[in-house]
Amino acid sequence: MKKSGKIIISILSIVLICAIVFDVTLVNNSKKENKSTLSTTQNVTESTSEAKKTYSDPVEAQARQMVENMTLYEKVGQMLLYYIPKKEDPVKMMARWQFGGYILFSRNFENSTPAKTKSEINEYQSAAKIPAFMAVDEEGGGVNRVSQFSQYRSEPFHSGITNYQKGGWQGVIDDAKDKSEFMLDLGINTVLAPVADVPYSRSDYIYSRAFSTDADSVSEYVSKTVGTMNENNFLSCVKHFPGYGNNTNTHTGMSVDKRSWESFEKRDLKPFKAGIDAGVPFLMVSHNVIDDYDKGVPASLSKKIHNYIRNDMGYNGIIICDGLGMSGVRDYVGGDKGEVAVRAVMAGNDMLCATDVGVQLRAIVKAVNDGRIELNQIEDSVTRILMTKINYGLIEKE
Secondary structure, three states, X not given: OHHHHHXXXXXXXXXXXXXXXXXXXXXXXXXXXXXXXXXHHHHHHHHHHHOOOOOOOHHHHHHHHHHHOOOHHHHHHHOEEEEOOOOOOHHHHHHHHOOOEEEEOHHHOOOOOHHHHHHHHHHHHHHOOOOOEEEEOEEEOOEEOOOOOOOOOOOOOOOHXXXXXXHHHHHHHHHHHHHHHHHHHHOOOEEXXXXXXXXXXXXXXXXXXXXXXXXXXXXXXXXXXXXXXXHOOOEOEEEEEOOOOOOOOOOOOOOEEOOOHHHHHHHHOHHHHHHHHOOOOEEEEOOOEEOOXXXXXXXXXXXXXXXXXXXXXXXXXXXXXXXXOOHHHHHHHOOOHHHHHHHHHHHOOOEEEEOOHHHHHHHHHHHHHOOOOOHHHHHHHHHHHHHHHHHOOOOOOO
């Protein structure tokens, strides 16, 4: 009996030890499983947080993807609407710098022909990795870069007010359609017009280029011109924000506007809002100093002005500054060609009418690398530029 009891006790001890070992193993396995589950959850969270941002607009998604694959130099290059060079080869310049576009001038057409212009523009585009804006100042009337030459057109484009006087609002619409078709046939896809300024009298600098001294009439003119050009897939640009009014010429020096900002809101800004409502792809900011809104600072370099355009006027298109070689802005920075470009970007311009590409592009790149300009700002601007090129058919929509 004693022997039998010992055997039973031994068996129970073994069973108890096995049970303890099994329980410990089960607990350890459970801990491992819990740890594994926690680790998997963290990875999913991190992966989700690091996932690429998605965009509801497929055009923006396409543009953002393109931006991701560009170098900083290429991004900044897209922000330059460069005065087509006089001495350097425009094809080689485009291949090297990859500009967002060229501005062509009278000298490019005076001794040329339509066939030659088409061929040259095709060469510029062939050198561009991303299709470029090809722009001209063809306002009509006193400012015509192309149609003033008879080999291009038997009669130059008339001013907006002349078209209205001859044919009413239908005359304005017909002119915008005619101009769109004429330019697109040459390979020119962008016109730096219509003029949205509202002068006060014939003695004002901008009067000869303006439609009327009445803000509502100018608004209607801008709306019909922009709308018609959009219908024809031709890019337009309202200028010169926030309006010259009776201000002096900024090509020849700094110009200070002493009017109240309230007067701008009641009068001068109306045509620009009409252009925005009509879907204008470009809005050009002038070099006028509006003392009542941002004392001493040219509008083109004023962050306050650009914030107003985005936030108060609700504009989501391309903001572009007037020519950076003009005295009205150059004098403000002491003639520094690089600094004026940096300040223009810092203010919020998406594109610059650039005059000294090597200096200006490098200055902007340096400002990004030095932290003066956020990379995100550059990428947002380039995204707007590329979205516009997609929407107007320069870049094929995916």
